[in-house]
Every structure is written in structure tokens, then in C-alpha cells.
Amino acid sequence: MNLLTIVTITATILTLLSLLLLIFIVGMRVFTDRSIDHQADFLKRAIPLIKAYLRGEATFEIVAPILLKDQHLALLILMELADSLDEREREKLHPLFISLPKFRNESHSLKSRRWQTRLHAAEHLGYLGDDAALPALMTALRDDVVGVRFAASRSLVQLGCDKAVEPILRSLDIPGEVSQRRVAEIISALGPRAIDPIQNVMNGPDYDDSVLSIAARIAGILRSEKAIPSLRHLLNHQVANVRLNAVRSLSSIGDPSVIEDIASLGEDPSWEVRSTVMRALGKLHASEHIPLLLQGLSDQEWWVRHNAGSALIAIGTQGITALKEAVDHHTDAYGRDMSRQILQQNGLLKPISEVLP
DSSP: OOHHHHHHHHHHHHHHHHHHHHHHHHHHHHHHHHHHHHHHHHHHHHHHHHHHHHTTSSOHHHHHHHHGGGHHHHHHHHHHHHHTSOHHHHHTTHHHHHTSGGGTTHHHHTTOSSHHHHHHHHHHHTTSOOGGGHHHHHHHTTOSSHHHHHHHHHHHHHTTOGGGHHHHHHHTOOSSHHHHHHHHHHHHTTGGGGHHHHHHHHHOSSOOHHHHHHHHHHHHHTTOGGGHHHHHHHTTOSSHHHHHHHHHHHHHHTOGGGHHHHHTTTTOSOHHHHHHHHHHHHHTTOGGGHHHHHHHTTOSSHHHHHHHHHHHHHHOHHHHHHHHHHHHHOSSHHHHHHHHHHHHHTTSSOOHHHHOO
């Protein structure tokens, strides 16, 4: 075979491959365009119908067949809409969720070997409004994959299962501040129904510090005055993070009767607790504890000093006056410096460069 023949064959093969690639690209473009057009058309028809259904202007028999034309997209629409509604309005969507055949076997999907399948099932079951899903979701709280446990927790809360509070706390007892915030946000969505269960946790003898910290956070998020005695008790806990969250939540609740309890931790061994105490005293306008805040201005930790100064500003005239006096008369150089810095940040004292001749 001569060189010209080889070149000709190679050129022919490359031309064919280029042609096949071009056909593939064109085909993908056509498919994508059709898919986009289909989605746009489906959204244009489905969303107004679902909203009309919620207003009572369209029947289930009219809406359900439309949703069946694209179950995946219909599910996404229903979930997004459900998240924007209150509990009573959300209940109206339950029949539409159940009308989707792929949605009916989600409890069985929780047993799948694929964690992605279990995750999606755990997410979806909360939208069904069916208590029959509770046992499967409670079992999912023991899943090996943390994401599945989080999804099951959200669904149990969506279904209003207050009996799941303690199992959720145990299931998601994961080290790390971010995890604690996420768990607290999930459970607090139960609203007042979460108060009694979290009080049982705070008063219980066999819960570790991370669970107690989350329970204290939830009490603060819900601003539960009923939880004040339990939170007061946690101020004496041996773990700093529990004390910190108890202080934070008591200040969020805003009952002035807790000021003395909070101030008692003004010299806590943990600087994070001392810092939170300073912030709390400002939030509660605890003018009777201005001396403690002035003391905080000389703390060895910058954040404690900063929060003490900010708290004095928050108290108002008395605090600001004390802060201005501290600029020149505080016994500690750090205290004088922080007083000046806080006053300048709040426009109450000109920077030194502006007052020099």
C-alpha cells in the first residue's frame, strides 16, 4: 500500500468521524432545545393550574393529569411551592403529591442500596402529609449517610412529629458548630410543638453536651419563656459550649429576670462564654452591670473587650458616658484603647488625626 492510499484512507476516516461528531452535536442541540421548550411549556401550564387549585378555582381532576406529563418537573414545582406555604396551605398540595406514581413508593426507596435514592426518598416523604411514612423516616435516622439522616429529620418535622425531636437530636449528634446550627434550625421549624420535647432533653440526666447545646439553641430560636428554668440550670453546666448557648438563648428570650444569672458568668474561665455574656448584657440593657462591662474592656481576649464596649453602646446614655470616661481614665491600656475604638466606630469620637492642630 503506497503512501497516497494511506493518506486517502486516513482523510476519509477523519472526515467520517467529523461528520459523526457534527451529527451528534446537532442532535444534542435539537434535543436540548426541545427539552427546554418542553419545560417552558410545562411550567407555563402547570404553575398557574396549581395556584388555581390552591385558590379552589381548579379541581384535582383537571390538575393531576397535567402533572403526570412530567412527573420529575411536577415534583420539583410542588416541592418549591410547598416550601413557600404555611402548614395549612401546604396540606392542600398533599393529594397532588400522592397523584404522582413515582412518589408512592418512596418508603420502599428508603431501603435502596444507593444512598442517593435513599436521600431523595427521605426528602420527598415530608411532603406527603401521610403519617404512614413516620416509621420509615424514624428508621432512616439511623442511616449510615449523614445526609439521609438530615433529610429524614426535615421530613419528620414537616410532618409535625414532635416525638421525633429526641431521636433527631441523638441521630444528628455530630461534632461541629455548623452541624449544631443546622439541627437547631430543622427542629425549631416545629414551632411550639418542640418546646416540651427540648425541655425534657435539657432536664434529662443522660444527654451529652452537644445535644444539650442544640436544645438550648432551639429554646432561644423559639423564644420560649417556658424554657427559662431549664436554661438557667444549664448555666452551671461543666461544658463551656452548653453554658454559652444557654446565655445566648436567655438573652434572645429577653426576660430581664435572667440578667443576674447571666452576669454571674462574667468571669467565666472560657473566653467564648465571657464574650457571649458581654453581648447579652448589652442586648438586655443591663445598666446595673456597667462596672462588669468596664471590667470586660480589659479582658485578655480581643472579642471580649470588643463585645463589652459594644454592649456599653447598646445600653444607651449611661453606657456611652461610662465608655467616654474610660477613654482617659480606665486603669488598663487595652481598656482605654478599646473604648476609643468603639466610640470612633459609632461616630461618637473623632479619630486622633482629625483633632490634631
